[in-house]
Amino acid sequence: MKELWLTPTALPSIPVEAEVICPDVVAGRTLKDVSSLEVYVGNKTHILGEFFEVEGELAEQASEQMIVVDGTCQTVKYIGAKMTAGSVHVKGCAGMHAGSQMSGGEMLVEGNTRDWAGAEMSGGLLRIQDDSRNMTGGAYRGSPEGMTGGCIVVEGDAGVELGSFMRRGMIVVKGDVAPFCGVHMNGGEIFIMGQAARRLGAEAKGNGGFIACLGGVDEILPTYVHETTYKPTFMKLYMRQLRDVLGLEEAARFLETPFRRYVGDLAVGGNCEILVAEK
């Protein structure tokens, strides 16, 4: 992998929209080209080089390209959005829509992300090492499909409506999750290792989707019914995946844990599962 280094210099208070910080966009260009890629600040057009020092190497193919953003960029929107391959590594925080609609490749954010991180993602891996805010892996307004594939790992806490309208893919949150996690969910898996706030799985239809609460849950909706407590074999597969593929060692603790199985949301005739690990 060839590394392109972008070091933020003076970021304005108005957010910079920089969907060009994406392996697909920079690959095959020269450093000079990259430096003069257009970014948007409010109603004005600027170039990337005004806000970032551009160094490093460029690959021919996106899949060979790594972009390192060496600093914190809370006000830079759309980093890694729509990427299909390659890798983006933000050594700080990232602004709204980080990794949104990405379909491949890997993105790592060392700090936190703002709203809509990984929204409508269809593939690839997005790892946030701190908190992510609302609508992580969610659907944009009006869309009946949120995440349709890929994996998001949030090592901190996550905001409301995590994985809304989720259809496929996987989200893992090491910390706590705010209300309405997995709302309108219709497939896919969500793992919450911290505390899950109430109203998770609201109006979820199911279609194989489930929410696993490993760290406890505030309250289960009254339109979910408790079925049984058992040790699901399939959960072992996931726990091993979390441990072995994603390096989340804590998952190993749940290999033999019994889970309380809830099914709902009966308000929509759904068969989504909420699986709560017994303490």
Next chain:
Amino acid sequence: MMSFEYNGVEIEDTFAEGFAMWGTRIIITAKNRKWANIAAAEMTGFATSVIACDCEAAVEREIPPEETPDGRPGVAVMMFGFSKKRLSAPMLNRIGQCVLTCPTTAIFNGIPEEEADDMLDVGASLRFFGDGYQVKMRMGDGWQESQRYWRIPVMEGEFLAEAKFGAKKAVAGGNFLIMGVDEDSTLEASERSIEAIHTVPGVITPFPGGLCRSGSKVGSKYAFLKASTNTPFCPTIKTSFPESQVPEGANCVIEVVLNGLDEPSVMKAMAVGIRAATEVPGVKRITAVNFGGKLGKFNLGLKEALEDA
């Protein structure tokens, strides 16, 4: 017939006639080894030969927990059938009757898609046992290799079954005959042979304990019978049967039959099996059964097998 000596035993320079079948590998896991083995034994029962069984199946090997997808003790079972359809039908029946029913078990595909010639969607039918309450489980969509399972509610809990199983164009009918001075030495040699064969991945020996004492030949003097005892190799009629092939001094013949996922595995298994047999005193001669190359497309030569190994 030409022959050569190997480890002090006469080996006929002939070949076993293998034929093409479709083979698959199913990994059964369970809460502990006991139940994994029980399920495997049930599933591979009455599956020695397609002459009268729906398929040929046997345990390939036991799998330690570290190597199974769910971290529980496992058994690899292999099954062979003449076509994809004639493989998936008995798979479905046997999984349904023998594994689904067996407490704590789960099944996983044992041939990954990239190694398989085709994928058999057993889950497509198996799931209906869930009567509408089955759950489709997806893993890895968009970021890892996509995997599909069915979770079927059962009284004991949940039966987890991978949806698709890899199948390969495989080789069946690998064999060799061990001819010994007496029953003890021949059986001893055969058992050692089977033990050795089981060290080769991708190969099973579907007959009882891996051994076929009867042998068989195509046809019979009775028109209604498809196959009958392998008269040329029956020591008790050594003299009365005109073209007997039982050598002087041999009083017992046992056939080792094996199926494998590909020709090299079968050849290797034959080689290690023969070598193990030759180490037992009392083995007079080893040969293989063929039909002059008319039946199968694989000529599994004993000499070639031993030379390659």
Next chain:
Amino acid sequence: MMGDLIVKGGYVYDPLNGVKGDKMDVFLSGGKVVEEVKGRDAKTVDASGKVVMAGGVDIHSHIAGSKINIGRLLRPEDHRKDVVPRTRYTRSGVGYSCPSTFVTGYRYAQMGYTSVMEAAMPPLGARHVHEELNDIPIIDKAGFTLLGNNHFTLKYVKEGDMEGLKAFVAWMLWATRGYAVKIVNPGGVENWKWGRNVGGLDDLVYNYEVSPRQIVTSLARANEELGLPHTIHLHCNNLGVPGNYETTIETLEAVKGIKAAEGREANVHIVHAQFNALDGENWMNVKSGASKLAKYVNANENVTLDLGQVIFTDTTTMTGDGPWQFRLHNMTGNKWVNSDVEMEAGAGVVPYTFKKDNPANAIQWAIGLELALLVYDPWRVYMTTDHPNGGPMIYYPKVISWLMSRKARTDTMLELNKSVMRRTTLANIYREYDFNELATVTRAATAKALGMDHKGHLGTGADADVSVYDIDPSTWRPSMYKELEKAFAKAAYTIKGGEVVVKDGEVVATPLGATHWVKSEVPEALETELMKDLEADFRDYYTINLANYPVEDAYLPTGRPMTAEGRWR
């Protein structure tokens, strides 16, 4: 003041005046087509090697008012895939299935359309419709007033008071500044206000005890006796129900004997006929009823219809047919908006995706084309997609290619579910439209059906609405359908009222087109009676005062009334 314009040297297709591809000049002056322009300062538009037609006239579309606006509101996910930035001449907006008002005007003009009919205007929402029409630039427009489930309609039909009904229709067209009488699922929409529907022509409307048959025939009679320029504009009962071609034919039979207004043969227009020409018993075994309907239409000159052609894409369905939209919501599970309008009408909106591998959708696609090709007389079958119901209007060029090229149809058919071969007759139809027929079904015939004498042709005195397409008919062959699609997607020139508004497919000017409406005088005595009736029922049942009901002149900055002479008893 606009200067004179000469459209020079194009192949002119003007079916109404019998011009079939002759190479000639078209002269425009003072917003009209003239015989010749004098003086040297006339500008010239070079149309040599190109097709010249009158501006397109869309007889049935949904472009303004609460229904399409609900669609816009409902579908931000639809908008973001088709954004339209502002330019020096144009406003920004969004496109695709629910385009914003400005974009609606631009896109129609870019395809060479200069007049578009908004096919469903609920009277109480008329003010809203006109507000939006005034924000749709370039094209001429008109709204069709929904009257098929109106309280007063039902009341007069029940009482058998034809003169009262006529007076009411005439007054409503004025009050709403409407152009035609629109009927949607007669009786069904009123029943939907109790959560029900009607199943056929002789089911009864609750409380009023009148049947769809009575409603349709009464309104058709009133329409013809009022001498309105267009016939009733009818969305039949049982839309989207397999087997409904029978209902459609039964409806046509019912209106057959009604004497058409002077000057035309037709007394009924069936809208988006594709949705009403289904055979079979259910969606599993649905098949095309197009040949049966077409046969009927060929034998009965009182009928015109438009296609409602299906396009394979994600679109937004919207109709005044509330119960149908609820049904569609239940079939698809997609989000659903229902919107009832007191005393008058209702509407529903549901996103829908027509899929190539869906057998029913493939059949629906074929039905539209079968109708277009099996009805022999192009003067009675018109091209629409019922925008956006069958598909967004931006796909008109695609429909044109299917009409004009059997190869285009075959190429599409090969991608479809095989049911299209077994359950429709499309594969056996070899007919291909020529440019003259195309001009007929997209402008000449639609203008004629609408009674807009000044539209749809290039004879002297016609409005100076002209479109020029960059395709050479002398060398074009049906196998070249992709070129055709390209040419009709972006007109080389669109001229509106004598002004070049589109050049090389781009909008270069955005005048505000006219809003057409029909003025029909009611005899004084009848009007007095009517007002008494209206006042009483408004006081008791409406939530706004009668005085605040009629659309004020302020909403018609470019109103263009047409007078209809009625026959009164």
Next chain:
Amino acid sequence: MVVHSDVVCPFCGCLCDDLEVTVEGDEIVGVKNACAISRSKFMNHGENRLQEPAIDGKKASLEKAIEEAAGILADAKRPLVYGLSSTDCGAIGRAVELAEVLGGVVDNTSSVCHGPTILALQQVGESKTTLGEVKNRADLVVFWGSNPTESHLRHLIRYSAMPKGMYVPEGRKGRYIVAVDVRTTRMERVADEFVKVDQGGDFELLLVLRAAVRGVKIKAESVSGVPRETIMELVRRMKGAKMGIIFFGLGLTQSDGRHMNIDAAVGLVTELNHHTKFLLTPMRGHYNVAGANSVTTWQTGYPYAVDFARGYPRYNPGEYTSVDLLAKEEADAAIVIASDPAATFPAEAVRHLAKIPVVTLDQKVTPTTMLSRVAIPVATAGVEAEGTAYRMDGVALRLSKVVEPEDGLLSDEAVLEAIIERVRALKGEVG
């Protein structure tokens, strides 16, 4: 003395159109049929007026003020155009155009009131009606988190509770009225049944109602403080109604759950349509907030929170909504039309508003005009200027002019037009 009849009231979303306004000379001397708030709006329209255009609190000519306003806005990178729900549609259209010309954001007050209603609609749809259907048919009326006795004073009389309708000839007696709220309001006296729900528990109750309508057996003894028997009885009533409706207010949109509360209410109503006719309608507050959404939608495709920074409209409440833009210190200039964000926005948003140059168009002196760089007085729409407004149910009505505005006072629309013209000139777009 002139009596204007059939006057439309420009106060709340009810848009009552039966007012009689008596004018003597230039003064309104009487208002009939109006509620107390409406009467006060007409009678006191002259009080507390913004006297003259001002720049930095100093009197300026209208031209100067417009020039200054245009300058501020044209220079801004992230200008915000906000307000609009208490003015006519002409002004709203111009505000959208201004935002487009500026490459800024246009947002209206639904951003802080019924925005969640719209988000829910975009997720699941809705089943609504004009108010006359309620008057004529509804035999079950539910007010959920709304209190018309204080916010929409004539709603009960004209549309929802009292009126005799075509199929409800008995009027009030023909209707069963349920009020659901977290605390006792005056609706308790109006309603036949008052259901008290725990604070923040609406969502659960709505979901359970929906499940019960589907035939799911409810196991919980009570949900959100409402006993199971009450829930089942309500479900029975809802399914048995000939036509029912839910009117919901800010009690639902602005409480815990926000747009998901509405989503659940829409779901309940949709479910009920499998059994009978059921509808719902938001109780919109400002008289033309429905118009603000409507106009913005037909011009841009989106109802509020529309960003033109990239030359085409983009929509994302939570990102382009005024409170978010201000609280994140993103906006660098603002123009406020017919609204008072300084009094109604959260503190962090107001703090930033006070830091950036603000242009305000208003009739009255407000906290917002006081912190504005430029304040321009305008005529009161519906009293001193004509125009269009949309009732809470989407019915468009013509606002009337009953008195002449003071000399030199222009309508919102006219002032915005002038600003647009100046901005275009500053951006070199003229001609």
